[in-house]
Amino acid sequence: MTLTKRTLDTLIIVAALLVMWQTLHMAVGATALPAPGSTLAYLAKFVPSARFLQNALATLESFFYALIVSYALGLSIGVWMGAHRLSGAVGEPILISLYTLPKITLYPVVLLIFGLSMSGRVTFGAMHGVLPVALMTMNAIRNIPPVYLKSARTMHLSKRQTVLTVLLPATLPEVASGLRIGFTLTLLGVLLAEMFAAKQGLGFLIINAMHLLQAEEMVTVTVVLFVFAALANSVLLWMEHRLHRRV
Amino acid sequence: MSKIAFLRLAVIVIAVGLLEAACRGGLIDHRVVIPPSEMAIALAHILATGEANHQIIRTFGIVIISVAIAVALGFVLGVIVHALPRVRQALDPLFATYYAVPIFIFYPVMIAIFGLSVVPIILIGVLNAIVAMIIATLNGLDRVPRVLTKVGRVHRMGRVSTALRLKLPAAAPHLFTGVKLAVSYGFIAVIASEFIMAPAGLGRVISDAYSDFNNPRMYGLMLLLVIVATVVNMVLHVFDQRWAERRGIART
Amino acid sequence: MQAESSKPQVHASLSNVTRVYPGVAGNPPVNALGPINLELRRGEFFAVVGPSGCGKSTLLEVLAGLQPASSGTVMFEGAPVAGEVPEGIGVVFQEDASFPWLTVADNTAFGLRRAGMAESEIRRRVDDVLSFMGLKDFARAYPAQLSGGMRQRVCIARTLVLQPRLILLDEPFGALDAQTRLLMGDEVLRLWRRTGATVLLITHALDEAAMLSDRIGAMSARPGRFLEIVETGWPRDRDSTIVGDPRFGEITGRLWDNLRNESLKALGHAQMAAE
Numbered sequence: 001m002t003l004t005k006r007t008l009d010t011l012i013i014v015a016a017l018l019v020m021w022q023t024l025h026m027a028v029g030a031t032a033l034p035a036p037g038s039t040l041a042y043l044a045k046f047v048p049s050a051r052f053l054q055n056a057l058a059t060l061e062s063f064f065y066a067l068i069v070s071y072a073l074g075l076s077i078g079v080w081m082g083a084h085r086l087s088g089a090v091g092e093p094i095l096i097s098l099y100t101l102p103k104i105t106l107y108p109v110v111l112l113i114f115g116l117s118m119s120g121r122v123t124f125g126a127m128h129g130v131l132p133v134a135l136m137t138m139n140a141i142r143n144i145p146p147v148y149l150k151s152a153r154t155m156h157l158s159k160r161q162t163v164l165t166v167l168l169p170a171t172l173p174e175v176a177s178g179l180r181i182g183f184t185l186t187l188l189g190v191l192l193a194e195m196f197a198a199k200q201g202l203g204f205l206i207i208n209a210m211h212l213l214q215a216e217e218m219v220t221v222t223v224v225l226f227v228f229a230a231l232a233n234s235v236l237l238w239m240e241h242r243l244h245r246r247v
Numbered sequence: 248m249s250k251i252a253f254l255r256l257a258v259i260v261i262a263v264g265l266l267e268a269a270c271r272g273g274l275i276d277h278r279v280v281i282p283p284s285e286m287a288i289a290l291a292h293i294l295a296t297g298e299a300n301h302q303i304i305r306t307f308g309i310v311i312i313s314v315a316i317a318v319a320l321g322f323v324l325g326v327i328v329h330a331l332p333r334v335r336q337a338l339d340p341l342f343a344t345y346y347a348v349p350i351f352i353f354y355p356v357m358i359a360i361f362g363l364s365v366v367p368i369i370l371i372g373v374l375n376a377i378v379a380m381i382i383a384t385l386n387g388l389d390r391v392p393r394v395l396t397k398v399g400r401v402h403r404m405g406r407v408s409t410a411l412r413l414k415l416p417a418a419a420p421h422l423f424t425g426v427k428l429a430v431s432y433g434f435i436a437v438i439a440s441e442f443i444m445a446p447a448g449l450g451r452v453i454s455d456a457y458s459d460f461n462n463p464r465m466y467g468l469m470l471l472l473v474i475v476a477t478v479v480n481m482v483l484h485v486f487d488q489r490w491a492e493r494r495g496i497a498r499t
Numbered sequence: 500m501q502a503e504s505s506k507p508q509v510h511a512s513l514s515n516v517t518r519v520y521p522g523v524a525g526n527p528p529v530n531a532l533g534p535i536n537l538e539l540r541r542g543e544f545f546a547v548v549g550p551s552g553c554g555k556s557t558l559l560e561v562l563a564g565l566q567p568a569s570s571g572t573v574m575f576e577g578a579p580v581a582g583e584v585p586e587g588i589g590v591v592f593q594e595d596a597s598f599p600w601l602t603v604a605d606n607t608a609f610g611l612r613r614a615g616m617a618e619s620e621i622r623r624r625v626d627d628v629l630s631f632m633g634l635k636d637f638a639r640a641y642p643a644q645l646s647g648g649m650r651q652r653v654c655i656a657r658t659l660v661l662q663p664r665l666i667l668l669d670e671p672f673g674a675l676d677a678q679t680r681l682l683m684g685d686e687v688l689r690l691w692r693r694t695g696a697t698v699l700l701i702t703h704a705l706d707e708a709a710m711l712s713d714r715i716g717a718m719s720a721r722p723g724r725f726l727e728i729v730e731t732g733w734p735r736d737r738d739s740t741i742v743g744d745p746r747f748g749e750i751t752g753r754l755w756d757n758l759r760n761e762s763l764k765a766l767g768h769a770q771m772a773a774e
Contacts (some may be wrong), residue, residue: 009337024360032360089251090258093484100431100480102438104450105472108457108465112279188349195355195443196454203352207443210355218359222352233347394594400565401590401658402610403583412613416600494599495643 070129078137129186136178140171289467313372325384375436376429383425387418516571530722546708549718550765589663
């Protein structure tokens with residue numbers, strides 16, 4: 001009963017957004033903002049095309065590698081700083097400062113080091129994603145109730161058992177949350193890199209279309225990214241809720 | 248200074264020192280990264296001659312305007328939505344997934360609609376920051392202890408009085424968290440816009456310096472941004488800690 | 500005309516008061532309270548005891564005007580209570596209601612500042628009450644720096660400083676440990692004597708009620724009605740050492756006789772609900 005109510009609410013919001021879009025379109029004209037209808041038509045034509053697929057693949061490739069680096073590095077740093085109190089206390093404010101810093105400020109450095117190659121985009125994406133993963137993993141480990149560890153000792157669990165059967169499940173929900181936020185931010189990083197300086201990728205397509213005054217293509221790619229990000233996040237959120245309910 | 252703060256400072260100093268040594272020693276190419284000392288000198292030079300003053304004022308001015316709008320409007324909207332439970336229920340999925348999408352991808356669309364001016368920059372700054380403030384306002388109002396409303400009635404306070412003198416101070420810590428987030432998100436969005444495409448501003452100047460291979464200028468201004476972002480963040484953090492201590496709210 | 504002067508004045512009263520919570524989301528309405536008949540004599544210390552969920556807090560809130568009575572009349576000082584909390588009534592709640600953003604002194608002064616009293620007069624009254632409550636040294640501290648018991652004292656101070664004629668205490672010591680509770684009981688007696696106010700105390704602790712009160716109303720399980728009103732006959736200048744008096748055991752025994760069955764009923768309800 002609540003599920004259908006939620007779906008209804010979501011549909012109402014989507015409908016409202018579409019109405020606002022249409023109104024805005026009628027106010028500013030098709031050269032500035034194409035209507036939802038024509039965007040959908042263009043989407044149907046453009047998405048299956050080779051050009052779109054090539055660029056989408058380029059973005060996905062950069063994103064995939066960036067995500068692996070974000071997760072691997074973020075989890076390692078998070079575990080270390082969570083388990084090792086001193087490092088955590090010393091490093092946390094540094095990480096938080098880096099988190100709130102607009103990292104695009106540092107992008108030119110990345111470009112100078114890596115040029116226009118994919119490594120640069122991967123690095124930049126990872127720069128964005130590493131921090132929330134690290135911070136939230138660190139917090140998850142710190143927040144393990146000490147009574148869990150005491151219980152594990154009274155049950156004579158080995159170190160390996162303690163980690164696998166107690167620590168891992170205990171930290172999983174919060175770590176999952178961090179991974180979800182890391183997902184979004186890594187994607188943002190990769191897209192920013194493509195928007196600023198790249199010759200391919202979906203971010204590049206948007207900026208390129210804007211320069212060439214091709215509003216339809218610009219809006220279409222934006223919408224595709226929007227839908228992808230929203231769907232991916234919903235899936236991750238659903239997985240996260242499953243985890244939270246078990247704990 | 249506590250041991251931890253000292254260690255932290257040591258870590259930063261050593262890191263910068265290593266970078267300086269690596270640059271001067273030739274390990275890092277001068278055309279890629281210049282030594283931190285030269286960055287500082289370049290920044291000092293830029294500030295002394297005042298050549299970037301106009302851009303600096305413009306960028307920080309835009310950030311302040313965007314954040315102010317986001318905080319004020321976000322707070323008002325939060326209060327309104329909190330008072331209308333059905334509306335809040337309907338908007339809940341929107342709030343939950345808003346930051347799932349990089350809002351920034353709409354910046355080019357904004358430019359197409361409003362032209363290349365300060366307007367799309369402020370808009371994207373506000374859009375990026377406002378929902379954080381709305382969510383924080385909702386959280387803060389949720390957490391007002393119910394007993395406070397009863398105390399208001401025992402003191403025979405009207406609704407407005409209760410809202411201003413009891414609910415608002417009670418919600419203040421959460422509201423401040425919203426302000427912190429709004430500042431952060433607004434700053435990020437504005438700088439990103441200026442880098443990607445803007446008529447003027449610090450981001451534009453830095454990206455121009457990059458294109459012109461003018462490393463000292465580029466790094467000098469980058470250093471300025473890093474310093475300002477860090478200082479602002481630290482100040483907000485200190486205030487937050489102090490207020491939280493006073494209220495007995497544990498903060499990491 | 501009868502000799503009215505010997506008959507104690509009625510300060511506040513509930514006549515045939517009931518409180519029914521309307522049904523929500525398809526559930527039937529809940530008879531939370533009543534019918535209740537109670538006459539509070541001016542200056543007396545009256546305690547209400549009863550099992551969980553019997554409606555003790557509801558009784559207090561209806562009396563204070565925080566909730567409307569579904570039927571019957573509520574009177575305070577000759578005037579009906581309806582809609583708002585009448586001037587002259589002070590309430591101390593079970594939850595910590597101290598304002599964390601104000602110092603102890605500012606918390607206490609809160610009601611006075613709103614009344615627009617002169618600042619010098621406010622300071623005098625606040626100092627007076629803080630000394631009385633033993634909070635003088637903590638005037639500039641924030642509630643977060645104090646223990647639970649002290650925070651409750653701040654709430655009491657904030658109520659006292661307005662010089663209420665009827666003080667309602669809704670399980671104010673519920674969240675405190677046993678020792679602190681006993682000490683707070685002595686404090687409440689002190690302030691009752693000093694202010695000369697009428698006090699209504701809601702508590703689930705029988706010994707606390709028996710020790711502190713002139714009269715104790717034993718409530719039945721929901722919907723709460725008074726099973727018996729026990730007179731203790733204690734002298735006015737009593738303190739917690741009264742627990743040594745042989746009659747203390749009798750009174751507590753009488754209360755428990757009344758309440759044992761009711762408590763079982765309340766527990767039974769809970770068990771049935773769990774099934």
